[in-house]
Amino acid sequence: MKWSNFFIPTMKEIPIGTEAVSHQLLLRAGLVHMLTSGVYSYLPLGLRVLRRVEGIIREEMNAIGANELFLPCLHPMELWKQTGRDEVLADVMIRFRDKRKRDMCLGPTHEEVITNLVKDFIRSYRQLPTVLYQIQTKFRDELRTRFGIVRACEFIMKDAYSFDRDKEGLKKNYDLMYGAYKKIFDRCGLETVVLEADSGVMGGDVSHEYMVPAPIGEDAIITCDSCGNQTGANATYASGKICPKCKKGKLFSQVAIELGHIFQLGTKYSAAQEALFLDEDGKQRPIIMGCYGIGVSRVIAAIIEKHNDDKGIKWPKEVAPFDVEILPVPGADDNTEINELTDRYDRELVGLGMEVLVDDRQESAGRKFNDADLVGIPLRLTIGKRNLAQGNVEIKIRASSEVITVEKGSAVRKIKELAGTAVCAAKN
Amino acid sequence: MKWSNFFIPTMKEIPIGTEAVSHQLLLRAGLVHMLTSGVYSYLPLGLRVLRRVEGIIREEMNAIGANELFLPCLHPMELWKQTGRDEVLADVMIRFRDKRKRDMCLGPTHEEVITNLVKDFIRSYRQLPTVLYQIQTKFRDELRTRFGIVRACEFIMKDAYSFDRDKEGLKKNYDLMYGAYKKIFDRCGLETVVLEADSGVMGGDVSHEYMVPAPIGEDAIITCDSCGNQTGANATYASGKICPKCKKGKLFSQVAIELGHIFQLGTKYSAAQEALFLDEDGKQRPIIMGCYGIGVSRVIAAIIEKHNDDKGIKWPKEVAPFDVEILPVPGADDNTEINELTDRYDRELVGLGMEVLVDDRQESAGRKFNDADLVGIPLRLTIGKRNLAQGNVEIKIRASSEVITVEKGSAVRKIKELAGTAVCAAKN
Numbered sequence: 061m062k063w064s065n066f067f068i069p070t071m072k073e074i075p076i077g078t079e080a081v082s083h084q085l086l087l088r089a090g091l092v093h094m095l096t097s098g099v100y101s102y103l104p105l106g107l108r109v110l111r112r113v114e115g116i117i118r119e120e121m122n123a124i125g126a127n128e129l130f131l132p133c134l135h136p137m138e139l140w141k142q143t144g145r146d147e148v149l150a151d152v153m154i155r156f157r158d159k160r161k162r163d164m165c166l167g168p169t170h171e172e173v174i175t176n177l178v179k180d181f182i183r184s185y186r187q188l189p190t191v192l193y194q195i196q197t198k199f200r201d202e203l204r205t206r207f208g209i210v211r212a213c214e215f216i217m218k219d220a221y222s223f224d225r226d227k228e229g230l231k232k233n234y235d236l237m238y239g240a241y242k243k244i245f246d247r248c249g250l251e252t253v254v255l256e257a258d259s260g261v262m263g264g265d266v267s268h269e270y271m272v273p274a275p276i277g278e279d280a281i282i283t284c285d286s287c288g289n290q291t292g293a294n295a296t297y298a299s300g301k302i303c304p305k306c307k308k309g310k311l312f313s314q315v316a317i318e319l320g321h322i323f324q325l326g327t328k329y330s331a332a333q334e335a336l337f338l339d340e341d342g343k344q345r346p347i348i349m350g351c352y353g354i355g356v357s358r359v360i361a362a363i364i365e366k367h368n369d370d371k372g373i374k375w376p377k378e379v380a381p382f383d384v385e386i387l388p389v390p391g392a393d394d395n396t397e398i399n400e401l402t403d404r405y406d407r408e409l410v411g412l413g414m415e416v417l418v419d420d421r422q423e424s425a426g427r428k429f430n431d432a433d434l435v436g437i438p439l440r441l442t443i444g445k446r447n448l449a450q451g452n453v454e455i456k457i458r459a460s461s462e463v464i465t466v467e468k469g470s471a472v473r474k475i476k477e478l479a480g481t482a483v484c485a486a487k488n
Numbered sequence: 489m490k491w492s493n494f495f496i497p498t499m500k501e502i503p504i505g506t507e508a509v510s511h512q513l514l515l516r517a518g519l520v521h522m523l524t525s526g527v528y529s530y531l532p533l534g535l536r537v538l539r540r541v542e543g544i545i546r547e548e549m550n551a552i553g554a555n556e557l558f559l560p561c562l563h564p565m566e567l568w569k570q571t572g573r574d575e576v577l578a579d580v581m582i583r584f585r586d587k588r589k590r591d592m593c594l595g596p597t598h599e600e601v602i603t604n605l606v607k608d609f610i611r612s613y614r615q616l617p618t619v620l621y622q623i624q625t626k627f628r629d630e631l632r633t634r635f636g637i638v639r640a641c642e643f644i645m646k647d648a649y650s651f652d653r654d655k656e657g658l659k660k661n662y663d664l665m666y667g668a669y670k671k672i673f674d675r676c677g678l679e680t681v682v683l684e685a686d687s688g689v690m691g692g693d694v695s696h697e698y699m700v701p702a703p704i705g706e707d708a709i710i711t712c713d714s715c716g717n718q719t720g721a722n723a724t725y726a727s728g729k730i731c732p733k734c735k736k737g738k739l740f741s742q743v744a745i746e747l748g749h750i751f752q753l754g755t756k757y758s759a760a761q762e763a764l765f766l767d768e769d770g771k772q773r774p775i776i777m778g779c780y781g782i783g784v785s786r787v788i789a790a791i792i793e794k795h796n797d798d799k800g801i802k803w804p805k806e807v808a809p810f811d812v813e814i815l816p817v818p819g820a821d822d823n824t825e826i827n828e829l830t831d832r833y834d835r836e837l838v839g840l841g842m843e844v845l846v847d848d849r850q851e852s853a854g855r856k857f858n859d860a861d862l863v864g865i866p867l868r869l870t871i872g873k874r875n876l877a878q879g880n881v882e883i884k885i886r887a888s889s890e891v892i893t894v895e896k897g898s899a900v901r902k903i904k905e906l907a908g909t910a911v912c913a914a915k916n
Binding site: 129130131158 | 493494495497521523524527528529530531532534535538553555556557558559560561562563564582583584586587588590594601604605608609618620625627629630631641642
């Protein structure tokens with residue numbers, strides 16, 4: 061992809077009214093655009109990151125046997141009344157009455173809708189277990205939107221739902237999700253702390269949240285310096301979970317962002333909505349459910365928050381919008397060799413299955429280097445006069461700032477080797 | 489993919505309250521589920537078709553240099569007031585006031601939002617032309633929803649927007665889109681009639697619509713039996729376009745569905761929203777725009793409408809949810825060979841890059857054959873006792889109902905050959 065044919069509106073200045081580094085970099089690197097506060101567009105480069113994060117999530121969901129579907133944004137309020145969550149979530153629900161005088165809302169989450177769907181199809185224990193998920197836009201009427209795409213009115217979530225005949229089945233699916241979540245965040249370059257949590261408005265007994273310590277968080281992780289036990293701030297204050305265990309330890313607190321939350325729901329929704337199945341003994345029982353969410357937009361903000369320096373973003377390999385940026389620096393004289401090498405590297409790297417961005421713009425070398433650091437593609441291949449005079453080109457690894465000078469004929473091989481290492485590292 | 493691990497809730501009966509064949513088959517083949525009238529979920533099989541149609545659209549959009557982005561569903565009404573379309577589209581707009589007392593609506597289309605976005609970034613003729621597109625959910629408050637996903641309250645569209653410095657640029661982008669649209673519909677197995685059309689609420693002078701004759705349509709194509717000229721019903725009645733040309737010809741009319749519509753907008757939006765650029769001569773001018781829509785959900789309904797028989801769907805190769813279905817028919821005795829062949833074919837076909845569905849359910853052969861015809865995967869590989877006794881298996885081509893008996897060792901080669909032909913046919 062040539063930069064001149066790709067819409068990447070970078071900006072030098074820090075946008076006014078932004079406090080979080082990730083929010084600033086999302087705007088400066090041309091990843092998102094604010095329509096109104098709490099409502100963002102993904103620009104082409106940002107959409108590429110979104111698609112890669114979604115791709116990782118899909119791979120890990122499919123790997124544990126979950127099936128993807130796509131549920132609507134528009135929900136009839138009568139469904140929400142069945143569980144009483146029309147009132148519990150009233151504060152954040154966007155509601156309207158349509159032309160047919162139906163009371164509707166924009167889905168802030170999809171437990172009621174998926175339960176309604178499954179109820180129409182699942183009748184027997186032989187159809188269980190089933191695990192369904194989607195990646196879809198959610199809506200919340202937030203009074204205080206914050207940190208760009210972190211706390212927004214419109215955001216993207218992955219939500220999965222498990223349906224089982226008994227608690228053992230639920231426990232098994234819950235454990236599979238637990239592991240899949242770890243893998244997803246690891247592949248995104250995020251070290252998460254998993255905490256037992258309060259089930260809140262979702263319901264059920266057991267739940268865990270996946271937190272990443274970061275200043276864009278609105279939660280806190282409390283750690284005991286004696287026993288190392290950790291818990292979320294809400295859980296700590298609510299139940300005093302840590303303190304009774306280790307009376308000597310001091311507690312310290314870190315600000316953290318919640319990226320995922322998994323719940324053993326039990327029968328809260330299936331009982332209220334009458335999603336029943338016929339068990340082997342001929343008895344009708346409510347389906348045992350679990351639900352499992354990941355804030356996809358938030359994951360992107362958290363990745364940037366954890367992978368940046370004063371020059372810009374340092375994308376982890378698996379979520380980078382491109383794998384390699386080729387940066388030719390043409391001079392005043394004959395640029396035939398630079399142009400030929402640019403085309404050749406582009407062709408050969410694409411041939412290896414890599415996503416390549418070529419900065420072919422007629423901009424100063426300084427501007428191009430700054431933009432490259434800002435946009436943060438993991439590997440940069442610079443083709444300039446001075447190095448070429450020695451038969452060399454330069455590779456910069458964005459994550460470590462390491463610069464390697466290689467013979468021009470071995471550049472593609474070296475990049476393949478570096479990209480491979482990065483992929484492996486990200487997958488561990 | 490094993491059928492027993494994949495959520496495909498087929499049904500034998502024609503669902504009540506459905507008039508269109510495509511609507512019936514969408515429900516019966518387990519592709520969609522109705523949440524409330526005009527609001528549908530895509531089930532896993534339907535989502536696979538959706539993704540393939542989206543994939544074709546993306547390929548053809550990217551091929552003409554368009555960049556994909558993702559715009560929000562929530563729009564501030566103040567944007568719509570700038571163009572006066574808050575009133576023009578008032579009838580179908582879903583509106584609400586949020587907690588901050590902002591008047592908002594759910595986007596029925598995105599001209600205002602994209603113009604607002606481009607205005608923030610494009611300042612100079614050097615940044616033009618630019619073509620942006622998205623695949624996103626749209627909302628319309630429809631009083632009379634019809635034909636399932638054809639006229640719905642929530643539906644998926646591809647909308648593209650071109651930005652040029654002059655009319656020649658617009659014309660060029662319009663011609664590129666015109667050609668890309670033909671390719672997209674061809675690849676989806678749809679023969680479209682392209683008609684000059686009224687620009688309606690979009691504005692601008694020139695527009696074309698892509699129609700497919702089908703009973704789910706709400707438009708009509710008028711053809712003159714003498715000169716062969718064609719026009720849309722609205723255009724005919726509005727301007728009497730055909731009749732003056734050929735006074736002898738009789739007109740006949742076909743019901744048709746509009747799948748795409750492209751518009752040379754000019755400066756309607758850029759002037760109203762002050763999306764200006766500095767031209768080479770230093771003068772500020774409004775950007776010249778075009779917009780280009782495809783009703784993605786509608787395309788799926790139209791494909792089914794055109795490719796079915798009394799047994800079910802006959803998916804064209806490029807949009808089929810799977811390429812091959814393997815249908816083992818185990819007997820009462822030893823099924824070792826059937827099971828081994830099933831696994832081997834699955835592995836080998838997947839190895840060739842094909843998407844394979846294995847009907848491993850413990851259902852009667854009759855049920856499995858009926859479901860296979862209903863779900864309509866292009867190629868079916870049946871492994872049964874009687875044929876195996878002769879060392880053979882059976883391949884059925886769903887489109888033509890042709891059945892081919894092949895030696896079990898050459899089944900994979902034959903399927904590869906048939907799939908290849910189908911792909912080529914679809915691409916012509």
